[in-house]
Amino acid sequence: QVHLVESGGGLVQAGGSLRLSCAASGSIFSINGMGWYRQAPGKQRELVAAISGGSTNYADSVKGRFTISRDNAKNTVHLQMNSLKPEDTAVYYCNADMAYYSGTALYRTFDAWGQGTLVTVSS
Secondary structure, three states: OEEEEEEOOEEEEOOOOEEEEEEEEEOEEEEEEEEEEEEOOOOOOEEEEEEEOOEEEEOHHHOOOEEEEEEHHHOEEEEEEOOOOHHHOEEEEEEEEEEEEEOOEEEEEEEEEOOOEEEEEEO
16 A cells, blocks of 8 residues: 655745645555646646656646656655746646555556645636
8 A cells, every 4th residue: 555645735925925735645656757737627637747756847837837846765856836826726736656465466557646736826
């Protein structure tokens, strides 16, 4: 069993900042990559930022404003969000590509998700 737990969401005014964190726990063997997705009301879930090894990838809409970082020793990933806009309002989800143990068997999943944390940006 593996778990991803997000924290750090909340209400902020436009132009403000928030820092999201996600901690992975459980029978983890390795984490290949982690990322943040978001889903606004009535819209599909979209990739916001991802990090794997030394490489990062950002949605065009957040480039220059958001920064993803990772602490490998703590199995955590952070998303620093600056210059927030009302259109950034969404539920933000953490995702991981990881290998984990179940009993003595080793599995890989690209589908490990947290429960989501709500970010609301007021105008």
